[in-house]
Amino acid sequence: MKITLSKRLGLTAMLALAAVMYTASGTVYAETSKLVIESGDSAQSRQNAAMDKEQWDDTRSLRQKVNKRAEKEWDKADVAFDAEDKCQQSSNVNAYWEPNTLRCLDRRTGRAITP
Incomplete structure (x- = not known):
């Protein structure tokens, strides 16, 4: 069987074309099998965000109750600090500061006094 040059070139061209088509179809298949999400999130991450x-x-x-309670405790300590300072600087010699009750008391009677 004798193959001429033109037939040989034709066969070579057909084989090259077949190889290109095979490669191209493989590439197209690989590209279409991927799912690309441009924003970077997914249904799972959106669901997690909604749950959070x-x-x-x-x-x-x-949280608001805890914050209000902490603020109330701070205000109480602040008022007690000022009251202790006033009690200790009082001109009343019988006045003393009671740290357990956070009050200024009279030494003789034990009653609360206002310095």
Whole structure:
């Protein structure tokens, strides 16, 4: 069987074309099998974010109560500090500061006094 030059070039061209088409179809298949999410989030991350927000909202009232309580305790300590200072600087010699009750008391009667 004798193959001429033109037939050989034709066969070579067909094989090259077949190889290119095979490679191209493989590349297209590989590209279409991928799912690209440009924003970087997924349904799972959105669900986690929604659950975190719900948890945050649910604990909001508790956080507010804790903050109010802490503020109330701080205010109480601040007022007691000022009252202790006034009691110790009082001109009344019978006045003394009671640290357990946070009051200024009279030594003779034990009653609270206002310095």
